[in-house]
Amino acid sequence: MKFYFALCDDEKEHLLILHEKIANIMEENDYEVIVNGYESGQELINCIKNRINKYHIIFLDIQMTETNGIETGKRIRELNKNIIIIYITGFMDYSINAFEIRAFDYILKPINTNKLKKAILDAIVRIELFENQQRNIEQFLTLSYNKEILNIRLEDIIYIEKIKNKSIIICGEEKYEVYDSLCNIKKKLNENIFIQPHQGYIINKNKINHYKNQQLTLTSKYIVPVSKNNINTIRKAFFESLR
Template identity: 35%
Template sequence: MLKIAICDDEECQRIELINMVKKALEFKNIKYLIFQYENGEDLLQSKLEINLYFLDIRMDKLNGIETAKKIRKLNKEVIIIFITALKEYVFEAFDVKAFHYILKPLSEKKLRKVLYSALPQFYEADDFILAKTISQCTKIFVKDIMYIESQLRKIKIHTTYDVIEYYHKLSDIEEELKNFNFFKCHRSYIVNLNYVRSYDNVFITLKNGEKVYVSKYKLTDFSRAFMYYLKSKGTPYG
């Protein structure tokens, strides 16, 4: 269950953001709880275990930056996204390791893009898929999957420790992994962006040196997806 706190001293802004977030999460069939606050003091006093904070910066009493600093003292891993009309605070956002910094007026397209890029941060280390055959069922942890290969009707899941083979559709695996950092780079391959080291016009090279084909028709989309993946790991401004 994803737990989100939205803090903005303007009720109309809170409602607008809540509606956008709900719509985006329901589109992905993600279960969530949203808690709303009109100031930083109330948020901090609630002492709820939150996964993701949306913070306005200009608020009465305790502003968003100061609120974020106090949150960071309690939790260094939680995701913080600033939503504000003030460009000049972007460098302070870096100081509190904000995941992103979205400028008002809110764009639903931009909000959705940033939210979706943050979602993989919340998946537990023990998330898994199941490889089923007639005789057995194998549990495969998502974090261990480097890439997936399709050969005729057979799937080969290449993990950090083994290759698991079974009969399945690549499209079904793609659906199972849609909320993680995976990209279908070829009609026969899905790659985990977490393991990508580099790429050219023909191959994606993984961190262990293995190479995966990238289709010329997928190259542009893959390049965009990988660059956005890298950006989501590094810069909070957008």
């Protein structure tokens, strides 16, 4: 797993020192990392807001001109609730405010390498746990079915069809009828696996066998129409499935 870290300090010398320490710690522990430095809180906020980079850990200096580290942390937390924030500063007075932002840790300057190493390795444990939990969640489609919670493995879904106010989920021999819109269901699906060839259908790309005359054949059994607006998208998906 490759990790992405952001460092934010308005003193370039401190950025370089921290960058070097982090690079050494990650290399010693066989982790691959990309580290980006920012000399202002607003620059970092803009980057996260525009989704230019997706960071796992952000190291924030508290005492910065213009937007300080506490205000930067608050803005970042509004944009991303899960990102790990580690504060680095020369003053203890800010520690309470830092933890109000749910900062993961608080490191005093001059930076103790062992303290920094422990903070990074502890953060990585949390990141890997979170990533594993997300992968497990993403393997299933969770819906309400007959007043119960239904978990359907994504790999079992062949296609989903809209019929009146119901969505019919076809999983081989199994079929589930739920009172939910295709739009809502689509939001819960992995967009790398599922596509919508027609306003009334969502299909699993991995189940495509054949495409001809604006029709898809899935698992050599089911026929699904393709609208004119989606022809190019479906052709691309079909050829990708042949690789």
